[in-house]
Amino acid sequence: MFVGNRLRVIREERKLSQGDIEKSTGLLRCYVSRVENGHTVPSLETLEKFARALEVPLYRLFYEGENDPEPLKPLNRKASSVTLWGIAGKDARTFNRLRSFLGHMEESDRRLLLHMARRMGGRRVVEKKSSRK
Numbered sequence: 001m002f003v004g005n006r007l008r009v010i011r012e013e014r015k016l017s018q019g020d021i022e023k024s025t026g027l028l029r030c031y032v033s034r035v036e037n038g039h040t041v042p043s044l045e046t047l048e049k050f051a052r053a054l055e056v057p058l059y060r061l062f063y064e065g066e067n068d069p070e071p072l073k074p075l076n077r078k079a080s081s082v083t084l085w086g087i088a089g090k091d092a093r094t095f096n097r098l099r100s101f102l103g104h105m106e107e108s109d110r111r112l113l114l115h116m117a118r119r120m121g122g123r124r125v126v127e128k129k130s131s132r133k
Contacts (some may be wrong), residue, residue, distance in 0.1 A: 002038060002079075003042070003047070003062065004035050004036045004038045004042075004060070005036070005038075005063055006061055006064070007035060007036055007050055007054075007061065009099050010060065010061070011036075011054060012058060014054060014055070016053075016054070018033055018036075020053075021054075024052070024053040025049040025050065025052070025053045026049070027046065027049065038100070046066050047061055069070060086090040105133045118121075
């Protein structure tokens, strides 16, 4: 179900008209109609206005379950056996410098660099052993 249908269902459950939403949000009634019919995709800020007017938490506009969803558990990075590159230390500094350099490059140069990296990443590196006699 897309957001427009969800907004209409919640609005009708609360016995509100599009005019009521217009008064409480400041959004035009024709805009409310366009969102509900799927002709316009609202911004997050606009969705927050709808949620306040409908007196529901923002997640309700996306979540269709009967009960509240289980809260997500935070990742325990210290207990993880996998360390992510670029999170801290020297790797993070290197990653931030790379991001800065990529931000200053022209789009065509970035595409060329990524193409070369993909090509090089696909190669297998075989270390040659020197044969000493």
